[in-house]
Amino acid sequence: MILFLQQVLNGLIIGSTYAVVAVGFSMVFTVLRVINFAHPDIFMVGMFTGLAAALHVSDNIVVALIGGAIGAGLFGLVLERLVIRPLRGRDVLMTLIATLGVAIMAENGMAVLKGPDPLPFPALIGLTQFHLGGVQIGERQLLNFALSLAVLGFASWYVRSTRFGRATRAIAERPDVAAAFGVNVDVISQITVVLASMMAGVASVSVAVLYGNAWAFAGLLYGLKSFVVMLVAGNRYFEGVMAVALGLGVVEALVTGYLSSSLSDAVAFFLLIAVLFVRPSGLFGSYGS
Amino acid sequence: MGSFGFWQPIIIFSLLNVILTSGLYITALSGQLSMATAALAGIGGYVSAVLTANFDWPFVPAILVAAVATAIVGGLLAALMVRMRDFILKLTTLAFGEAMSVIAFNIPYIGGANGFSGIPLYSTMTDVVVVAALAIFVAWRFDGSQLGLASRAVRDDPLAAACNGVSVRQVRVTTFALGSAVIGAGGALSAHYVLLVTPSQMGFYFSLTYIIFLLFGGLQSLWGPLVATVLLTAAPEVLRFANEYRLILYGLIILLVILWRPNGLITRRPLGPGGRGPQSGTPSDIAFSGSRGSAAVDRREVETPIGTASD
Amino acid sequence: MSPLLEISDLHVRYNAVPAVNGVSIVIPAGEIRLILGANGAGKSTIIKAILGLQPAASGSIRFCGEHDLLRLRPHQIHQLGIAWVPEGRQLWGTLTVLENLRMGGFIERDAARLQRRIDELLQRFPRLGERRNQLAGSLSGGEQQMVAIARALVSSPKLLLMDEPSLGLAPFVVRDVFALTREINAMGISVLMVEQNARQALKLAHWAWLLETGRIVVSGPSAEIAATESVQEVFLGGRA
Numbered sequence: 001m002i003l004f005l006q007q008v009l010n011g012l013i014i015g016s017t018y019a020v021v022a023v024g025f026s027m028v029f030t031v032l033r034v035i036n037f038a039h040p041d042i043f044m045v046g047m048f049t050g051l052a053a054a055l056h057v058s059d060n061i062v063v064a065l066i067g068g069a070i071g072a073g074l075f076g077l078v079l080e081r082l083v084i085r086p087l088r089g090r091d092v093l094m095t096l097i098a099t100l101g102v103a104i105m106a107e108n109g110m111a112v113l114k115g116p117d118p119l120p121f122p123a124l125i126g127l128t129q130f131h132l133g134g135v136q137i138g139e140r141q142l143l144n145f146a147l148s149l150a151v152l153g154f155a156s157w158y159v160r161s162t163r164f165g166r167a168t169r170a171i172a173e174r175p176d177v178a179a180a181f182g183v184n185v186d187v188i189s190q191i192t193v194v195l196a197s198m199m200a201g202v203a204s205v206s207v208a209v210l211y212g213n214a215w216a217f218a219g220l221l222y223g224l225k226s227f228v229v230m231l232v233a234g235n236r237y238f239e240g241v242m243a244v245a246l247g248l249g250v251v252e253a254l255v256t257g258y259l260s261s262s263l264s265d266a267v268a269f270f271l272l273i274a275v276l277f278v279r280p281s282g283l284f285g286s287y288g289s
Numbered sequence: 290m291g292s293f294g295f296w297q298p299i300i301i302f303s304l305l306n307v308i309l310t311s312g313l314y315i316t317a318l319s320g321q322l323s324m325a326t327a328a329l330a331g332i333g334g335y336v337s338a339v340l341t342a343n344f345d346w347p348f349v350p351a352i353l354v355a356a357v358a359t360a361i362v363g364g365l366l367a368a369l370m371v372r373m374r375d376f377i378l379k380l381t382t383l384a385f386g387e388a389m390s391v392i393a394f395n396i397p398y399i400g401g402a403n404g405f406s407g408i409p410l411y412s413t414m415t416d417v418v419v420v421a422a423l424a425i426f427v428a429w430r431f432d433g434s435q436l437g438l439a440s441r442a443v444r445d446d447p448l449a450a451a452c453n454g455v456s457v458r459q460v461r462v463t464t465f466a467l468g469s470a471v472i473g474a475g476g477a478l479s480a481h482y483v484l485l486v487t488p489s490q491m492g493f494y495f496s497l498t499y500i501i502f503l504l505f506g507g508l509q510s511l512w513g514p515l516v517a518t519v520l521l522t523a524a525p526e527v528l529r530f531a532n533e534y535r536l537i538l539y540g541l542i543i544l545l546v547i548l549w550r551p552n553g554l555i556t557r558r559p560l561g562p563g564g565r566g567p568q569s570g571t572p573s574d575i576a577f578s579g580s581r582g583s584a585a586v587d588r589r590e591v592e593t594p595i596g597t598a599s600d
Numbered sequence: 601m602s603p604l605l606e607i608s609d610l611h612v613r614y615n616a617v618p619a620v621n622g623v624s625i626v627i628p629a630g631e632i633r634l635i636l637g638a639n640g641a642g643k644s645t646i647i648k649a650i651l652g653l654q655p656a657a658s659g660s661i662r663f664c665g666e667h668d669l670l671r672l673r674p675h676q677i678h679q680l681g682i683a684w685v686p687e688g689r690q691l692w693g694t695l696t697v698l699e700n701l702r703m704g705g706f707i708e709r710d711a712a713r714l715q716r717r718i719d720e721l722l723q724r725f726p727r728l729g730e731r732r733n734q735l736a737g738s739l740s741g742g743e744q745q746m747v748a749i750a751r752a753l754v755s756s757p758k759l760l761l762m763d764e765p766s767l768g769l770a771p772f773v774v775r776d777v778f779a780l781t782r783e784i785n786a787m788g789i790s791v792l793m794v795e796q797n798a799r800q801a802l803k804l805a806h807w808a809w810l811l812e813t814g815r816i817v818v819s820g821p822s823a824e825i826a827a828t829e830s831v832q833e834v835f836l837g838g839r840a
Binding site: 097103105 | 323377380381383384385387388391396493497500501504505534536537539540541542543544545547548551
Binding site: 163166167169170173174176177178179180181182183184185236 | 651652653673674675679680683684686690692693694695699702703704706707751755793
């Protein structure tokens, strides 16, 4: 029983990072109708700008987080302007390939700059473990979880309660009509990408602190899982994406705990096949399907 | 850099990829853009490797059996996917590919995580050239055949095709099986050159490479993807002079070419009025600014969109 | 004084197929004008061209004598004072009725002024007020049409473009919609309507054009058009 609860807790924590990356990825897909293969690399760049901030500015965790958010946000901004926007209206697979090109450049570029091996990330948060009735959770994990929830909460508030957030939803459902009612689709698209990027940037620094390192190829793992999460959840409600991401984290953790850790990576794919056979537009439905 | 020894592996790998791309082209013609190419190639590789290494089969029969086995698997997959379209279909092939990879990972008989090794080196340059030529020939003839025409009809408008007496199910299954056979043969050849088949090479990332070749070259004819395959296979090797920068350059080249030719390297003008170009991604493209991007667009000069007219 | 909207020699093509073939139309301020035509005649294409949602091969569309709409993007065109009631309503189904109206007034940045305008409209449409927090996708056809019209009115436009407002609606609902249109026009908003439902629409409009495969074949005050034999036969079910 303790093992079960512990793994559920661990799973929620891992899942919360999946959720942040997946929600950003999903927002961009839903609003811009593109698969940004470089989203995980935006995550990774945030990790390194956060590292730079931690090493050269201050060892305050907040500074590192801001560094991550700004670095990732800038990368996303440039990507949107130079790659995504010029390819609008083309086959979505073209943007996928172009962003893949960017991803290859980014990963290998970072590997050249900083080496292909993980770099140590300063211990900005301690290693204290808290015990709650048999299960334990570390300070860093707590931070990770709290940050992810905060970011997700912000995203949810933005989309549901702000003027631009409403416009974002309108574009996702009917872009022509949105444009015809005064929404500058280009501007909102850009804002959406930057927002998704900044979210990934914050998540990446929090993950770097958690595992104690920053790595040029860190994005790959999160990228694939987020993609699967987005497909399984459907892109209509991003609360659905959050729920599926958390669920995936929990199931993976349970599989690791009770079966074997090498199988846990396969969980995502079996889940994908299972769900898509039954509900092709994802568990919670998608726009335009 | 000029010695034949340097070029030989590059040529062989390029041709192996050409075989696989041809197979993918065949399935893609019927609208099924398979993301499981690497997985299917892996199946072909495993089958022929086991036959030659464990049962001492000669090379040619092993390749044939591998091709048939892959064709059967591909055909079954296509049969399962008959009702699916577009995005969901691509995803299912993706999931299938990954699942195959995980299954291979967990079968100790074929080596599990470490893959199957001890494969005899049967593939020679001649073999590869011959099979590649065959593959291109098959793809080219298929393209121009009745089945090829039917495939395109099924891709563009399954309902209309069905109304014209085309069995969508048969066309899809047949083209997928045919394409898979070619891919399986390619996988077999590859196994007997690289001398190793592993589960990890069956993954999505590798399958994506072939999609990239296809799209890079433009979906409208066979030659574009083949040219793209050779260029993109050779490029990282040729770029070796750039050392650790070569992958960065590779990514940059991919990016720049897509931005320069967003419809693919080689395009074909649509045949007459109403001829269809490459499928546009979204129905509401006008709300987005397209390649002009600037605030003052004179809509008189912009190409009219390709797609269905509403009124 | 220049007309509110002037379309000159508009040509729109889909690939090589002409959809609009040299159409010229004038809408003076204050009137309700009507484009009649069968499916495929090109009516919706003209509306989309005005809105910036459809590129044109040649021609010009001038608003208030100054702005060449073919040079502008959709959101800029809306800012000039043109609003759309799309064919098939095209509400944002995942947004509530209130959110749909708020989006209608997207260009209004003053939240208080926007709220006042929406309150006015909700008073005029009490059934919508009752359903304000319901998802727009869950409303009936007639209710959705009311939301679509209200949405277009939030920004207090000068010109309303109505694309087949009667489509898919029961006859008594259509009557209400057309009565509403008359009311809107009386408030000073000009209307360009595109319709297949000739009988009722001709009673509503001041002037009408008949569009056939991308060309205007008949043009004149609506009473005259209604009396024309060809229109009678095709649309009104035979000679009166």
